Amino acid sequence: ETGVTQTPRHLVMGMTNKKSLKCEQHLGHNAMYWYKQSAKKPLELMFVYNFKEQTENNSVPSRFSPECPNSSHLFLHLHTLQPEDSALYLCASSPLPTASNEKLFFGSGTQLSVL
Amino acid sequence: SQQGEEDPQALSIQEGENATMNCSYKTSINNLQWYRQNSGRGLVHLILIRSNEREKHSGRLRVTLDTSKKSSSLLITASRAADTASYFCATDSNTGKLIFGQGTTLQVKP
Numbered sequence: 679e680t681g682v683t684q685t686p687r688h689l690v691m692g693m694t695n696k697k698s699l700k701c702e703q704h705l706g707h708n709a710m711y712w713y714k715q716s717a718k719k720p721l722e723l724m725f726v727y728n729f730k731e732q733t734e735n736n737s738v739p740s741r742f743s744p745e746c747p748n749s750s751h752l753f754l755h756l757h758t759l760q761p762e763d764s765a766l767y768l769c770a771s772s773p774l775p776t777a778s779n780e781k782l783f784f785g786s787g788t789q790l791s792v793l
Numbered sequence: 794s795q796q797g798e799e800d801p802q803a804l805s806i807q808e809g810e811n812a813t814m815n816c817s818y819k820t821s822i823n824n825l826q827w828y829r830q831n832s833g834r835g836l837v838h839l840i841l842i843r844s845n846e847r848e849k850h851s852g853r854l855r856v857t858l859d860t861s862k863k864s865s866s867l868l869i870t871a872s873r874a875a876d877t878a879s880y881f882c883a884t885d886s887n888t889g890k891l892i893f894g895q896g897t898t899l900q901v902k903p
Contacts, residue, residue, distance in 0.1 A: 680835065713893075720797075721836075721881070721893040734890065768835055779824050779843065782891060784835030 681705040684769050684785035691759065692793050699754040699788045701769030709775040710752040711782065712744060715766040727752060728775030759792045766790070797825075797882040797894035805900045812869040814897040816882030817862075825858055825865050826883045826891065836881065839867075874903045 682703045691697050703710065712724040726734035727746040741763075743755040752769055766789050770782040800815045816825070824843045828836040842849045842858045842865065849856045855868040869876055879896040 680837065682835070684835075718895070720895045723890055723892070726890070766833070770835075779841065779885075781826060781838040781841055782828075782836070784828075784837070786835045787833070789833065 680783045680785065682769060682771055682783050682785035684767075684788055686788055687786065688789045688791075690791045690793060691756070693759060693761070695759075696755070696757040698756065699767055699769075699790075701752040701754075701785055703750055703752075703769075703771040703783070703785075705771060705773075705783060707771035707773050707783070708749055709772045709780075710746060710749070711770040711772075712752065712754055713768040713770060713784075715768055715787070717765075721768070725754075733775070756790075759790075761792050764790055764792045797884050797892060799880070799882055799894045799897040801897060802895065803898045803900075805902065806872055808872060808874055808901055808903050810872055810901075812872050812876070812899055812901070814867045814880050814899070816865045816867070816894055818865075818882075818884045819863065821860075822884045824885055825856075827854075827856060827865075827867050828881045828883060828893075830879045830881065830896070832878075839880075869899075872899075872901045874901050877901045 685700045710727045714722045724738045725744045730746050745753040766787045768787045769785040772780040797818045826841045827839045830836045840851050853870045858865045879898045881896040883891045883893045
């Protein structure tokens with residue numbers, strides 16, 4: 679148990695659906711991240727939040743909409759996704775905002791399938 | 794562009810043997826980290842080595858860093874079936890973001 683919890687673990691959605699991924703960390707960290715992991719590709723950083731403020735949007739399409747209501751919770755709202763968006767979505771946190779020498783604590787991920 | 798690249802992409806060994814994985818990167822770094830991922834799970838941090846360090850140990854893990862060659866290696870000694878997983882290196886860019894490689898898939902046969 680890493681202290682970072684993601685729900686749901688698995689999600690199947692149609693291209694016209696709207697769904698949300700949830701991440702919660704119980705570590706008192708101040709930075710939270712969304713990563714996308716597709717088969718045969720490196721992890722892709724999507725969004726970074728430091729002290730609830732978004733500090734990084736890595737050219738992510740607008741059909742992905744993050745929300746960080748407080749330092750412990752992070753959401754990823756999904757709408758009108760494409761089949762190529764099917765992937766494992768990983769949430770992570772770190773004690774300090776994107777500083778060097780910080781290690782990340784990952785959740786178990788949400789395996790998303792878009793039909 | 795991809796910062797870290799692991800080699801080999803896949804490795805299969807017998808229990809008790811040593812496993813060595815390599816990571817190469819392109820730009821200067823502040824530190825390099827290794828993570829492990831079991832199938833369908835999140836990544837777990839293994840070890841961090843700073844740019845001014847050359848070698849670091851943690852239990853059965855040994856990490857080396859050669860900044861002149863922009864490369865690092867992860868050695869797992871006396872491997873166990875439970876070491877079966879994917880292993881990723883991650884380097885920090887100048888903006889402090891961690892950039893991950895594609896990983897090495899290790900299979901340890903009992």
